[in-house]
Amino acid sequence: MASGDHSVLFIxxxxxxxxxxxxxxxPIVEEIxxxxxxxxxxxxxxxxxxxxxxxxxxxxxxxxxxxxxVSGEVRLSSTDILSLSNADCRKLRGRDIAYIAQSxxxxxxxxxxxxxQVIESALLHKLMNRKAALDKARRLYRELDLPxxxxxxxxxxxxxSGGQLQRLMAAMAMMCDPQLLILDEPTxxxxxxxxxxxxxxxxxxxxxxxxxxxxxxxxxxxxxQIADDILVxxxxxxxxxxxxxxxxxxxxxxxxxxxxxxAHVMPEQLPEARSMPTVDAGGNVAVDxxxxxxxxxxxxxxxxASVTAGYGRQHRYLxxxxxxxxxxxxxxxxxxxxxxxxxxxxxxxxxGLMQLKSGQVDLAGQRLDDSVERRDRDTxxxxxxxxxxxxxxxxxxxxxxxxxxxxxxxxxxMDEESMNHRTAELLELVELPAGYANxxxxxxxxxxxxxxxxxRALAADPQLIICDEITSALDTVVAKAILKLLKNLQxxxxxxxxxxxxxxxxxxxxxxxxxxxxxxxxxxxxxTRDVMTPPLHPYTRLLLDSVPEMRTDWLxxxxxxxxxxxx
Amino acid sequence: MMTSKISDNKxxxxxxxxxxxxxxxxxxxxxxxMLVLLVFLVVVLFAPWLAPHPEDAILTDESFAYSSAEFWLxxxxxxxxxxxxxxYGTRVTLxxxxxIAVVAFSLGCAFGFLAAVxxxxxxxxxxxxxxxxxxxxxxxxxxxxxxALGSSIPVLVVTVALIDATRVFRVAxxxxxxxxxxxxxxxxxxxxxxxxxxxWHEILxxxxxxxxxxxxxxxxxxxxxxxxxxxxxxxxxxxxxDLGVMVKENMQGLLYETYTPIYPAVCIAMVTLSVNxxxxxxxxxxxxxxxxxx
Numbered sequence: 001m002a003s004g005d006h007s008v009l010f011i012x013x014x015x016x017x018x019x020x021x022x023x024x025x026x027p028i029v030e031e032i033x034x035x036x037x038x039x040x041x042x043x044x045x046x047x048x049x050x051x052x053x054x055x056x057x058x059x060x061x062x063x064x065x066x067x068x069x070v071s072g073e074v075r076l077s078s079t080d081i082l083s084l085s086n087a088d089c090r091k092l093r094g095r096d097i098a099y100i101a102q103s104x105x106x107x108x109x110x111x112x113x114x115x116x117q118v119i120e121s122a123l124l125h126k127l128m129n130r131k132a133a134l135d136k137a138r139r140l141y142r143e144l145d146l147p148x149x150x151x152x153x154x155x156x157x158x159x160x161s162g163g164q165l166q167r168l169m170a171a172m173a174m175m176c177d178p179q180l181l182i183l184d185e186p187t188x189x190x191x192x193x194x195x196x197x198x199x200x201x202x203x204x205x206x207x208x209x210x211x212x213x214x215x216x217x218x219x220x221x222x223x224x225q226i227a228d229d230i231l232v233x234x235x236x237x238x239x240x241x242x243x244x245x246x247x248x249x250x251x252x253x254x255x256x257x258x259x260x261x262x263a264h265v266m267p268e269q270l271p272e273a274r275s276m277p278t279v280d281a282g283g284n285v286a287v288d289x290x291x292x293x294x295x296x297x298x299x300x301x302x303x304x305a306s307v308t309a310g311y312g313r314q315h316r317y318l319x320x321x322x323x324x325x326x327x328x329x330x331x332x333x334x335x336x337x338x339x340x341x342x343x344x345x346x347x348x349x350x351x352g353l354m355q356l357k358s359g360q361v362d363l364a365g366q367r368l369d370d371s372v373e374r375r376d377r378d379t380x381x382x383x384x385x386x387x388x389x390x391x392x393x394x395x396x397x398x399x400x401x402x403x404x405x406x407x408x409x410x411x412x413x414m415d416e417e418s419m420n421h422r423t424a425e426l427l428e429l430v431e432l433p434a435g436y437a438n439x440x441x442x443x444x445x446x447x448x449x450x451x452x453x454x455x456r457a458l459a460a461d462p463q464l465i466i467c468d469e470i471t472s473a474l475d476t477v478v479a480k481a482i483l484k485l486l487k488n489l490q491x492x493x494x495x496x497x498x499x500x501x502x503x504x505x506x507x508x509x510x511x512x513x514x515x516x517x518x519x520x521x522x523x524x525x526x527x528t529r530d531v532m533t534p535p536l537h538p539y540t541r542l543l544l545d546s547v548p549e550m551r552t553d554w555l556x557x558x559x560x561x562x563x564x565x566x567x
Numbered sequence: 568m569m570t571s572k573i574s575d576n577k578x579x580x581x582x583x584x585x586x587x588x589x590x591x592x593x594x595x596x597x598x599x600x601m602l603v604l605l606v607f608l609v610v611v612l613f614a615p616w617l618a619p620h621p622e623d624a625i626l627t628d629e630s631f632a633y634s635s636a637e638f639w640l641x642x643x644x645x646x647x648x649x650x651x652x653x654x655y656g657t658r659v660t661l662x663x664x665x666x667i668a669v670v671a672f673s674l675g676c677a678f679g680f681l682a683a684v685x686x687x688x689x690x691x692x693x694x695x696x697x698x699x700x701x702x703x704x705x706x707x708x709x710x711x712x713x714x715a716l717g718s719s720i721p722v723l724v725v726t727v728a729l730i731d732a733t734r735v736f737r738v739a740x741x742x743x744x745x746x747x748x749x750x751x752x753x754x755x756x757x758x759x760x761x762x763x764x765x766x767w768h769e770i771l772x773x774x775x776x777x778x779x780x781x782x783x784x785x786x787x788x789x790x791x792x793x794x795x796x797x798x799x800x801x802x803x804x805x806x807x808x809d810l811g812v813m814v815k816e817n818m819q820g821l822l823y824e825t826y827t828p829i830y831p832a833v834c835i836a837m838v839t840l841s842v843n844x845x846x847x848x849x850x851x852x853x854x855x856x857x858x859x860x861x
Binding site for chain 1: 749
């Protein structure tokens with residue numbers, strides 16, 4: 001299948017640029033040259049906006065609307081892709097080059113059965129008849145370790161899980177035995193425990209079929225498991241390239257080092273345990289001197305007691321079941337769980353956006369009203385919410401000064417002058433220049449928006465900030481800076497966090513106590529060092545083992561572990 | 568500075584003036600439409616000073632006289648100056664249509680956003696009421712109400728505005744529905760903000776672009792609607808001029824081979840066409856979109 005010189009894909013001096021409405025051009029990627037040999041996997045690594053997907057799409061001879069490929073050469077075996085007509089390109093796509101997108105849910109048509117969509121490309125390119133195509137699809141399902149390979153294709157996309165759908169998309173891509181497979185962040189949207197299964201299936205599939213592939217990802221640890229070579233991209237240029245081992249073990253470029261430093265790895269040392277009130281077997285609270293409450297009986301800042309809540313009429317669909325948790329003053333409770341575990345519902349219950357079925361939530365010993373509308377202003381002030389997607393959590397029509405100023409005006413009735421003064425202080429607190437007060441959210445980067453989001457929460461001078469996955473949408477380097485900021489703020493202001501994340505490495509870095517949630521229940525709750533050191537709860541163990549480590553043999557070894565455990 | 572570590576090279580640094588930004592992308596069509604509307608705006612503001620003759624004075628015995636130095640567009644069926652009546656008529660028609668659009672928008676947006684924010688039974692009741700109102704043919708409702716209450720400008724404005732408000736309600740509700748689920752509205756709710764703030768400060772600024780376009784469409788609709796009512800004899804009452812009235816009064820002039828009824832018709836067409844072209848251009852340049860689900 002490969003051409004004489006063994007390179008399946010050859011890219012030389014590729015440049016893609018965007019053109020805005022006034023015809024001004026902005027370079028997206030420049031000077032991109034690399035080649036992929038037969039059966040090898042090359043990873044494109046970089047943060048959002050670094051041009052990864054643009055390069056991957058250029059391999060299909062495609063540029064996104066508003067972009068154009070201006071120069072360079074893209075050759076697949078002996079075909080010059082950029083000189084092909086649209087019709088010829090279409091013949092190539094799906095047959096010789098296949099694409100696996102990040103969101104399989106968005107890529108499947110929910111009105112058609114899976115089989116029909118998987119075999120479509122083979123029928124369209126007239127490579128085989130329907131029966132042969134279906135046989136081949138079943139073979140691929142089996143190869144991808146999908147359950148019930150003979151009948152899963154008769155289901156509709158919504159009848160399989162997200163991880164299964166992602167693998168089904170891989171089957172769709174492999175139908176025509178493409179020379180080149182492009183995987184664009186195929187596991188980013190999946191839970192860690194699912195990611196490991198999908199990753200393993202992909203690796204097996206690529207090895208069995210000796211397919212060449214481009215793997216686009218922002219996660220170095222994931223890439224280390226599957227790729228042979230790595231290209232590190234920054235601002236549309238290749239800053240470093242080489243075999244996986246040498247990049248990970250001996251990075252040359254400072255940016256690569258920064259990426260590796262910020263990668264989602266478990267802290268080698270758990271954060272030093274800070275003084276916490278401890279409860280002995282008899283239920284007596286022993287308060288540490290540092291927390292020091294003196295004579296009064298100690299009460300945690302936030303107590304969640306036997307909380308049950310659900311969606312639908314009369315809470316028909318339970319999302320939380322008998323939750324008991326505590327958040328202490330000036331400390332962080334980390335809530336970890338996979339999607340659907342009830343983390344966000346918990347946040348909504350505490351903030352009063354969702355009614356309880358039973359149980360109660362106390363703030364500093366005072367019972368909180370269920371509904372945000374019936375809580376008084378001072379109670380509202382003490383519980384602030386920081387959202388996951390900073391770009392939709394800030395009103396695009398308000399300037400930063402209004403976003404931060406409004407809580408000041410609302411809770412403290414400040415006049416114009418003291419409001420401006422305090423806004424500048426808050427911006428400084430989150431390490432942004434005071435001049436940012438005059439900007440609109442769209443004039444800020446993702447990390448800066450998240451800082452404004454935090455400044456808005458801090459403006460209320462709260463006792464508790466609920467952080468709902470606030471680092472998940474950020475690039476690793478930026479996320480690391482935000483975590484550091486959160487710790488600094490806690491040290492300065494003694495604010496507590498209810499920190500929700502699906503990422504155990506983030507939680508382990510910031511939390512004093514951890515609650516592990518699964519299917520709406522807390523399976524484990526305790527001090528971070530107790531939860532994270534053996535003996536582990538089996539589910540915590542599974543989560544912990546699923547966090548990819550920055551070494552190339554992690555996938556195999558962790559599968560070994562899982563198998564041992566299975567037996 | 569810590570923030571220098573945050574990499575982002577695609578940010579615009581200076582806050583831009585959105586109006587100047589918009590004007591820098593004016594197309595020929597948009598420019599012509601603006602010019603036409605500007606001329607009409609001058610007429611609306613200064614008709615009494617621009618008109619060479621009074622609106623209702625009968626100046627000649629000759630009906631349907633041809634154009635002359637004294638009567639630029641000839642005389643109408645009673646021998647009044649068509650040009651002067653055209654200026655006054657444009658003024659009345661456009662003012663009334665504008666008032667209708669403003670009232671319709673205030674009502675439609677207020678209730679539409681209310682339905683979007685409150686949801687539940689409030690939304691159900693409001694939406695069903697609007698469904699009932701919208702199911703009657705608009706012109707029938709207007710005819711019945713005006714026949715019952717008598718025709719005057721306030722009655723005309725309120726009646727047509729109420730009919731129009733039902734359409735605005737649906738647009739505003741659909742836009743609001745999309746916006747209230749955004750996290751920044753949730754953030755305002757968690758802060759404890761009242762409904763007034765949420766509608767006025769969180770929802771309205773984000774819906775303003777598509778609403779501005781809808782305003783243009785509603786405005787032209789109002790022009791056509793009151794012209795139709797006047798033509799049927801239920802709009803602005805003689806001797807006051809109005810574009811619809813002028814078409815009706817001078818209809819028989821067509822038999823005498825004059826253009827008299829054509830002039831007001833052309834005015835109606837020019838205004839509505841210009842507004843529509845301008846709306847199309849505006850939607851295209853601002854990337855604003857009217858909601859699909861109405």
